[in-house]
Amino acid sequence: MRYAVLSDIHSNLVALEAVLGDISEAEIDRYLCLGDLVGYGARPNQCCDMIREFDAVGVRGNHDEAAVDPGRAEWFTAPARYCILWTREQLRPDNLDYLANLPAVEILDDMTLCHGSIPDPGHYTVTAEDALLSFDAMNTSITFFGHTHYAEWFMSQQNGELPTEYPLPTGGRLTLEDGCRYLVNPGAVGQPRDVNEQAAYAIYDDETGEIELRRVHYEIEKAALQMKEAGLPDSMYARLWRGV
Numbered sequence: 001m002r003y004a005v006l007s008d009i010h011s012n013l014v015a016l017e018a019v020l021g022d023i024s025e026a027e028i029d030r031y032l033c034l035g036d037l038v039g040y041g042a043r044p045n046q047c048c049d050m051i052r053e054f055d056a057v058g059v060r061g062n063h064d065e066a067a068v069d070p071g072r073a074e075w076f077t078a079p080a081r082y083c084i085l086w087t088r089e090q091l092r093p094d095n096l097d098y099l100a101n102l103p104a105v106e107i108l109d110d111m112t113l114c115h116g117s118i119p120d121p122g123h124y125t126v127t128a129e130d131a132l133l134s135f136d137a138m139n140t141s142i143t144f145f146g147h148t149h150y151a152e153w154f155m156s157q158q159n160g161e162l163p164t165e166y167p168l169p170t171g172g173r174l175t176l177e178d179g180c181r182y183l184v185n186p187g188a189v190g191q192p193r194d195v196n197e198q199a200a201y202a203i204y205d206d207e208t209g210e211i212e213l214r215r216v217h218y219e220i221e222k223a224a225l226q227m228k229e230a231g232l233p234d235s236m237y238a239r240l241w242r243g244v
């Protein structure tokens with residue numbers, strides 16, 4: 001099977017369409033979505049519609065939770081809270097319902113899907129110590145996660161030992177080795193923060209054991225203009241050009 005792994009779309013339809021265009025040549029069997037479909041960007045319904053249309057296997061992110069239950073946005077920065085309350089007003093009931101019913105963790109064959117970490121969707125997996133929390137909780141060889149918006153992977157060779165971190169902000173390939181376990185972050189489709197402004201996603205082939213982290217150019221101007229026209233905070237689109 002060949003999987004396309006998407007995370008942190010954040011209502012950026014322009015970036016999502018660019019990624020789907022890139023994927024169209026890749027012969028994908030199944031789509032996986034690691035949460036935060038919405039928040040920040042200007043096209044929440046269209047992004048939900050597309051992911052639903054592809055029948056993606058998905059988990060919920062902290063922004064998806066806050067769109068459903070605004071009480072969860074209490075810890076957001078003021079501009080992020082503004083965006084999520086705006087998003088909640090825009091979302092059709094069927095899309096709110098879809099987000100409300102996404103699980104926190106999903107297991108599919110030998111893969112675990114989560115947003116921030118397996119024990120806590122809102123936890124940022126940044127360091128090897130953070131990664132250990134998910135390695136200790138996982139029962140599969142691979143976990144795909146998002147939330148930090150950094151494209152990277154962690155490898156664990158021995159249970160309980162600190163894993164090794166491999167940042168891949170410009171993309172690259174990973175070949176899975178027998179006996180090792182992996183935590184893989186495809187990066188963010190809609191708001192990359194690894195100082196590469198291009199949209200990020202991954203392709204996983206479970207027959208060859210290869211994971212390719214890819215970066216795709218998209219029209220940031222167009223996505224920013226949609227946000228500006230929607231009255232969303234300018235700090236939220238200014239960062240798109242800087243990839244932070």
Ligand code: ZN
Pocket residue numbers: 008010036061063147148149
């Ligand atoms: Zn996110």
